[in-house]
Amino acid sequence: MKKHIAFLLLGLICWSSVATAADKQEGAYRVKFDPAVVAEIDRLIKQGWDDNEVSPSPRAEDVTWLRRVYLDLVGHIPPLSVVEAFLKDSDENKRARIIDELLESRGYVENWTTIWTNELIGRQTPDRVSRNGMQKFLREAFAKNRRWDEVVYDILTAEGHFEENGAVNYLLSQMTMRDEGVQATAKTCRVFLGVQVQCTQCHNHPFNDWKQNQFWEFNSFFRQVRRVDHRRIDPQTGRQVDDYSELLPDNFSGPVYYERRSGLMQVAYPKYFGETVEFDNGESRIKILAESIKGDPNNQLARSMVNRMWGHFFGFGFTRPIDDMGPHNPASHPLLLEYLTEQFVKSEHDLKMLMRWVANSSAYQLSSEFNSKNQIDNPAAGEMPLFSHLYIKPMNAEQLFDSLMVAANADEMSKANYEESSRRRSQWLQQFVTTFGTDENDESTTFNGSIPQALMMMNGELVETATKCEQGSLLHRIVFSNDKDVRKVQQLYLAALCRLPNARDTAAIKKLFQMNSDPNVAYQDLYWALLNSNEFIFIR
């Protein structure tokens, strides 16, 4: 028991005492972006604060910010060793350096592959679509930091076998029903161009500018591809089973017919946002669409990506939702949206550079706590976002899984190979997905902060594994080290929450240890409490 009293006396250790051992470095890290771009972002954001008479919250603590940027860029919390090193680091540009390190990491490639696979084909892979194929294509795109406009061009124009050319899986996943490319039309507009047209299939849009003919003009680009599903005999059972699928050219020609509400039949020819294009001149129509998107003088593809990216980091984009842009839905920061679009195009659609600008902007450095002068900046309550403080956002299922792996130190615990662990991960993720079986392939998740998620955290295997204190786990390593108890507790807080315990925590920890004759049990329960807390699940 004496040991615990000793740690209580030291319990109120604060930030500075941990960070004292910081070693001075020769010169600051050299940033890899044009500071003028970030300065302009900052200026335009500040304009919004001034116009609305709000004052920004202070900068977030370094390690709070570290946790945030890890989750946003690589999809999991930082390992304890990184947290402790960052605390000690005195380089004034250490935030910029971490961003660059993360952008070059394998975690970045995996995270953005996951994000875009989910976006393009859904969390539940439709039948006869190859998730592996899609991932392979995206992994290469993000690893090489390919130009976004070219990635999209390849996705739209891909042909062939669904594992040999993984890019075909986007269109395959949108062509699961014989719907004449209706779903592919709506999804392509939404996911790449940030415009919602699905309603205009049947009638002129009640709110935005889209008319029914535009939907079908767009749709006619998707008519010269078709999917072919191959089957084979399973030698074991002698039954026919799915073999592979592929995307092939189709010799469709002429106009597309659609029905007006009045019952009148109409025709539509390929047009890009109302602009006439040449078609059926030897190039497939989907290629013409892909070229129109790539060469669009209005840069809608770039604008849509900028809006999406801003939303990724801040929880709210410049429009709400991020993929419903247009005159009917004015942007919160139109000048900034245009400026970033322009810069993104100038950078040759460099995704990493776009992320650098956003993650290095002053707004992204801020605390997520409100202050007395920015209470109105509350987009969760429906207000327009001003970005005068960070908005907390709950981890999604993938981020939680990967973060609990880091918290458990599971990489070292199980020597399971990569495929085995990614299989476990996708199996675990499936429990939260519900599909509606409609032609839109829409799905929802019960990983939404409701009771099943709380039950999973309290009683599920992931947190249990992280808190079991098995040989090789992070908890085991900390608890059985020669450190003092106060240090062990600090490490647990840093590992789970990226902060040190405060006075209230310390008082509660004292009680927890008093109730347990075995301190190891108390450590397990403490770690369980941290991992189950709101402070853990929210990116702050």
Place this chain on the structure above:
Amino acid sequence: MSLYIPGSMDRRHFMRHLAAGSAATVPAFGFLNHLSANADQVRRNEKACILVWLGGGPPTIDMWDLKPGSKNGGEFRPISTKGDLQISEHLPKIAQQMDVLSVVRSMSTREADHTRGRYYMQTAYVPNPTVTHPSFGSVVSHELSSKRKYLEIPAFVSVGGGSGSSGFLGMTHAPFVVDSNGQIRNATQGAVDRRRLDQRLAMWNVVEDGFIKSDRGDLPQAHKDVYGKAVNLMTSQQMQAFQVNKEDPKVIEAYGNNNFGRGMLMARRLVEEGVPFVEVNLGGWDLHSQVFNTLRDQRLPTLDQGISALVQDLKSRGMMNNVTIVCMGEFGRTPRINQDTGRDHWAASWSLLIGGGGLKGGVAVGSTDKDGVAIEGKSYLPGDIWATVCKALGIPLNIVHTSKRGRPMKIANGGNPIEELI
């Protein structure tokens, strides 16, 4: 206040402390351990709504409002029922229960996209980017769960669903989504005993409250409220209601031993336990092709058996006047039959089934023209359906909710109960 929890203190007592320590309002904490012997009877007399959700948009022209003789009429014939209306020949068992069920044939709801249509039908509001409206199950949970303090399980259960959201009413009123097999994942506390769980929660409570106090909006408090509900549920006897397999195999067979049949049976068990709103999902209605074969061979027999068994069961238990049944999807389907022998999305003129809970049965409300393409006379919106359900559940229609932004929102979007059903 001290958060030290002696091991001898029971969990409920602890959870009450927990609730008192913050602004949390978790109604289920006021549980009475000495439920009287007639409690079951009391609960059985509580009002409830069972929503049978036909995801994808059912072709109601082939189900509730047939058009024999029209070019849009399709392959099915109407048959007479125990009520004053005809329905599809492939719903013969429901036909025998139409004395207590009615059809509204004049729904006109304008949203013919799945996501928007689902949102509109479930909330009575059209989608709006700055506010998320609550699904009606969440509204019922909000209005009735505080009046049913004995309830330890969520007041809004969705069997096989997951589309709804509690919106601005907060996560404690979110649908509790379960499978029809009745196995609630992770609902039993894992490796640790109750004393350990209490210790863990005491520590957790301090971290949790610390983050709530740090002023980062409403989400941290919502997280705590949901945990309170989850903990309460973990040790509740009421969880038995989910275990459909405890029923007599004959009863399971009567409902249909499939996901939908078990879901309907679970709905009855939950309603008996006092749950005021249960949604049961039967998907597969997005019939752009092969509408008639699919209806005749798959969808309609399943629906026919599940609904008719539920109605019979409720009747025999004396619960029919307490339980309102609504059966609908996000829209109807085009009267015109397309080239793939399918019907497409159609929101302009369609039908739904509603009854029980003291509403009039055997009535056809409203009508469509001879080809089913337009409504003749008065048409109804989702708000009118939910206002009718409010009436049946005894929820006053003058309730106004307030969105997070302070905007007033009338219950059921200010809809009016359908006169012919009252």
